[in-house]
Amino acid sequence: MSWVGVRGGAPRSSSPGRLHAWPAGPADAGRRSPAGRGRAGAARFAGRLEFGPPKSAAGVRVVALPAAAVEALGEHLAEHVEDGPEALIFTGAKGAPLRSGNFGRAVKWTKTVASVGLAGFYFHDLRHTGNTLAASAGASTRELMHRMGHATMRAALIYQHATSERDREIAAAIDHRIATRARRARSGQA
Template identity: 50%
Template sequence: MAGKRRQFGRVRKLPSGRYQARYVGPDGALRPAPDTFRTKREADDWLADVQTELRQGDWRDPDAAKVPFEKYASAWVAERPLAASTAELYEILVRVHLVPTFGRLTIADITPAAVRTWRRARLDAEVGLTTVAKAYSLLRTIMGTAVEDGLIRRNPCQIKNGGTVNTPERPTASVLDVFAIADASQPRYRALVLLGAFCALRWGELVGLRRRDIDLDEGVIRVRGSISELNSGKRIYKAPKSEAGKRSVAIPQSVLPTVVDHLRQFAESGADGRVFVGAKGATPRRNHFNGLWHKACAEVGVEGLRFHDLRHTGNTLASYTDANTRELMVRLGQSSTRAALIYQHGSRKREREIANGIDAMIVDALKRRPRSKGHGRGTTD
């Protein structure tokens, strides 16, 4: 009795003795299986799987995923509305850390094993943990888009916590250490140090301040944006990443006179005048200031403290005022939920109370001089 005629696809035996399976795709093109099969049964099973995919709407054009990773990744970065600093970071990660390994491979050829091998090689080459984590996260996101585009079925980036780095907790400075470093700094940067600590402002937010951003009557700083410096040296002013970044931060009363003196002596005139300018009239650059910072820290015997650690210091001080998590998020300009943004609009009174609490710690510490040497985990001597 004659066998039942095949309804989907064709199988033929090749001169080599192996079997080839082919079918007509939804686009009308004849699609051969990527490999030949040892038996006719294996070829039949493969065609049955393809037919199931077509019926369930899961079929993917096998040629679509043949695009080289370098081409796909470059287009991925170019098509997204990224901030200039983020676009620059992604371009570097793709060019330096991803393309050398995956550039010539097609999207379909990148496997979980290949990703694991790449990550291990990066770590063995003593590339920084943070850099490897950022490169892995970008790779995972790009390949996730390939899944959404229907090019591949599954993201090959399957390493648990591959995009996270467990960094050691940074030190906090004592109140007296902060004042000592500020006093040892150049006079034009004294207010910058104090505001970095006691208002927990970022470097970019500080150097981006204009006179109109400081309300001396209310004693608050209104953060509207920040200065970002690219690797090329170009600096750009950008708005905060989220609405929570736009915030009003109360200045402790003990710091306010320093701010007043600074505006009188060093800030540019006019509402749009820059609050912090260098000796030659330019916006301070981070790498130049770092040299001055390390010199001031060494002079007063504080070791291992970065300027950004002042922000951690400010957050720690604020937490000692019994500020709750949401209030700390508001003060720091961070948010992960919509509720945090809603709460921000009604928090001015509480923000002043937090600043007053920090001020009380400043006053208490200044009364108990002389200052102890070094920095510690706490906030007072």
């Protein structure tokens, strides 16, 4: 979740049939890049659970997953998910859908985050973490808007705060460009 930055309802309502793959670029010839198309969380209507649409039209999107997330998701699918394109990827102990109200208890969230030194860390904080990681990896405001499912720049700009690590990466990239230009100038390729 922290690598993707989607809203909490998306993983709770996702199914294998909503996972997609497409050919990667030329550098990754033969490999496929994964992505997921989520739904919003579950809501109870007339005694039955239904999955609703995303929060806004911008929430209807495909979000690419990093390889580390794909590996973990593949292991989870193989070990814990029933066959079928509409089986839920994440469920409670008895196979029931996870909802906002039962999620924390089902996954022992408070105990789990405290055990890794993150007491007070909320599930939604993973969304912030994922989008901060995307911004620090160089995502533009428009790219963050897409990953986050936002129609306006306001929320995306929150994640584009400067960090000293990213500042050093930018300086290193500038150094690389300067050195490349200097080498080309010396060899007459400028």
